Amino acid sequence: MADALRTLVNAELSQPVDPRVTAMAEAIAARHGAASRAVLFYGSCLREKQLEGLMLDFYLIVSDYQAAYGKRWLAIANRLIPPNVFPFHHDGLAAKYAVLSESDFRREVSGRARSTSVWARFAQPSRLVWSYDRDTLERVVDVIQDAAPTLFQYTLPMMDLTSPFGPGDIWKRGFALTYGAELRAERSVRPSSVVDADAERYERFGLAALARIAELIGVGSNGEVALFKRADRMARQWRRMQWKGKALSVLRLAKASLTYAGGAEYIAWKINRHAGTDIELKPWQKRHPLLAAISLLPRLLRSGAIR
Template sequence: MTTKADQELTTFILDEWKRPVPDAVLQAAQAVADKLGDCVSGILFYGSCLRTGDIEEKVLDFYVIVDSYKEAYEKRWLAIANQVCPPNVFYHEMEVAGMTVRSKYAVLSRDDFAFRVRPECLNVSVWARFCQPCILLLARDEMTKQSIAGDIAQAIKTMIGNLLELIPGATNSRDLWVEAFEATYAAELRSERRGKGLEIYLLDQDRYDALTALAEEAMGIVPGPIPPIKQPPRTERLVPRLKWFARRCNGKVVSFLRLVKAAMTFDGGIDYLAWKIKRHSGVEITVTDRMRRHPILSGISLFWGLKRKGAFK
């Protein structure tokens, strides 16, 4: 049952979506939607370009929400790949007013998106990503918009709930979000330097502080005086730690499989990955013509090369 607190959290998300975006972003989103056709329910714009407002010489991040994978693709193997190991990731670029606008877009079905923001989903990638700022573009209709806003609100509750299981003493907003970001980054193959969680929190501190209060109210967490710090029984700490260990194991394996799959679906994927790793971690990978000709083997060898150089955590 939807409570008043849930509605307030969803309204917060809907208000965020009123933020204007550059025309180049809208044009890029429309071009991506045109490639997939009428099955597109909406496109979520997120990531560093949204956080900073800087899109020149950057790659826009989109999540395209579709009705079904079968409707989204002409090639059956792409639909199967998206169903077995979601999402599929693609690259797109276009010229807008003399500027090259580059986009990376992931494709996820409505059903998969709704599941992957919930606590039952072991993989962190969707609920961790969409508790951060995003904007829904090209929503099919108002009902779709409300539904996806509810999913984003659920992602926020999932992030906070899972972190509080691990660290019940994270009573202030800063500690909660920084620890949450660091924990979820550790559950993926990430190239970000340590301290990225604090950086993300500080970029939108007022937002995260407001969200904490709204989400905790929606979750039925009543604020009160900070309890004295005491060591919980070992058995109480074991289950949350095992859950996060399972998330880390799942995240590493799934991220590896997505990396290999992206070598097939992502035009210029090897070059993009090498560029992104260097940008975030300083680790440089030399991409050869042979790697471009054999994307699957290259994806695997690139993974191990990056792992040895310390690009992944």
Template sequence: MTPAAAAKLEALVAAELAAPAEPGAAMLAARQLTEEILARHGSGVEAVLFYGACRLNNDPAGLLDLYVLSSGHRAFHRRWLPALFNALLPPTVLHWRSNGLAGPVRAKVAVLTLRQFERRLRPASLDTTIWARFCQPSTLVHARDPAAWHRVEQAVAQALTTAALWAVRLGPPAATPVEYWRGLLARTYGAELRVERGNRSERLLAASPGWYGPALILALARLGLATAVDAEGRLRPGRGGDFTLSWAIRRVCGKTLNVMRLVKAAFTFDGGPDYLVSKIARHTGVTIELTGWQRRHPVLAAPILLWRLRRDGAVR
């Protein structure tokens, strides 16, 4: 890892994380929710990140995705049982609702400590979920102080570095940056219980064309890998080895963790079952009608619902 390459990657990340000079409606909604989170949890919050489809599409009417990085579980949750659950299986996902100037605002708020966030962005992590999220563009809506801001910048740079490493480990010896990203995103989606259509990765790449190419090249440079592009626009990073088994382990761990988090969300996410089926219908066209019993007992109903979704092709 070269210091110059690391500095360039962190500069790219800092520019992307910075709040826009003219925020759109979704960004304003994310700021409002962040202020409410800070008012309730205060010193327990180190930083708040805004990412996901609503950020990408500037859609304040949808369910915003916020990541709250806390200073500690007891500092944020205050009660010992929620703190324990989050320590054992982060992140805890909360449903946050507010009345905005333009109407109701809702968010899916994932909470974990800043230290947990940093650890799960390393290449050795068996949990691919978080680095797969934050190699994509995001905005740092709040940081408690310059030290927290710098730690988040470094963490997101690490997410990109981990993504680049796995992209070339699992990809062909030579490919364009887009081809490496396309293959990696397909793999990371395959390590989760996804309800998005198969063209999700294509839409992500098309939405931020100025991000993925430079980010991959700078991350490869940080790793000390070759970044020269041939006449056909292909990279030859020169990363050898067979990582099929390593990724297979991560795929199994990822799906298992997703199931466990869904079960935990049944206790922490208000209206969780209805949110899940509405998301499935929106992304796949598969409609599921929940019974009153299934709404009251989401954990007991989960195995049957999951079997139906897999049967109908709504999740992979």
């Protein structure tokens, strides 16, 4: 079973995508030159197989932030509050891409992550649509195979251990917890719908993740998968992660006002999408995106997106 999860991850990352997605990934990599190492495609456009009229989601993995940017302040911003997010347009399609260094990518998919966002995303399906070379591909697979076990280790102590449950139940509980650690206002059924839409995939990956955890940290006295932490300690850790995750989301939005072209419009779109609001920007907010981000914070708090 040692290679079961890695085999699943490698096969999923290698599945073909629309050629326009590959072309966009190549263009994103070219934008950052020799620093580019891998481009991953993920999110709703991948799940729904729909490209027109939507915003595609990518992660660009780079060797080093300084090498990736011509401006030093962008490298500093990416290092302090990763990731940086940029808009991108290619061949009539719109996208946004986030930038992480190889070292930050590895950390953010592990139990050492600063927030839940990266391992939660890459526990879900993604495609490796461009890589620098074969060695890079292997490193990406090595990193992503840790995403599902990380989610399961943080979720298992939060399950009701007195009642029977399966991998699908763990996934749904885990996604509900991670959604609570970001600026999201999707309906409470959304974590369940993500799993139910591809139940067979999540069953296979879930069983392999449980086997991986058993190999890494052992099994309990009755042969069950060992818990990463006691339930009470993990509950406290989740409360901290949820507050920290939402605070980081606010900081990232503020940073995006400077790094994202049309930053104020992007922030308003992001808040409207995730908090269910209907914000319309004033002219001065469009001219001064950082001040706009600060001025929108009270509205964000009142919306209930941060709880």
